Amino acid sequence: MKNWKSASIFLASTLIALAAIAFNDITSTAGEKEKAKLNVTMQVNGMTCAGCVSGVESALKKVPGVLKAEVSLEKNEAYVEYQKGKTTPEELVKAVEKAGYKASVKGKAGEKSS
Numbered sequence: 001m002k003n004w005k006s007a008s009i010f011l012a013s014t015l016i017a018l019a020a021i022a023f024n025d026i027t028s029t030a031g032e033k034e035k036a037k038l039n040v041t042m043q044v045n046g047m048t049c050a051g052c053v054s055g056v057e058s059a060l061k062k063v064p065g066v067l068k069a070e071v072s073l074e075k076n077e078a079y080v081e082y083q084k085g086k087t088t089p090e091e092l093v094k095a096v097e098k099a100g101y102k103a104s105v106k107g108k109a110g111e112k113s114s
């Protein structure tokens with residue numbers, strides 16, 4: 001009986017801890033959304049296949065602050081959404097170049113509210 005009791009106490013505290021983590025996650029996600037989001041379109045040259053596309057995409061997604069990276073092989077373009085203050089278009093260009101492709105900033109858009 002004693003074991004059962006301590007086991008259930010352990011379970012209860014684990015559940016409370018998990019709930020606290022989940023709640024924290026929800027509040028921090030809401031906080032992130034309030035931060036300004038910027039986006040940039042880059043010209044990317046040197047991509048020849050779907051493997052290149054995913055290589056550029058994963059290189060961009062590894063940059064801290066990047067929220068979204070969409071790479072188009074046909075357009076030779078990369079569209080990136082990122083958090084203001086966490087990274088810059090110049091750093092994103094560098095990340096693509098480090099992955100082995102030629103990149104340049106095509107268009108910088110302002111803050112996106114949604």
Ligand SMILES: [Cu+2]
Pocket residue numbers: 047048049050051052053
């Ligand atoms: Cu390729």
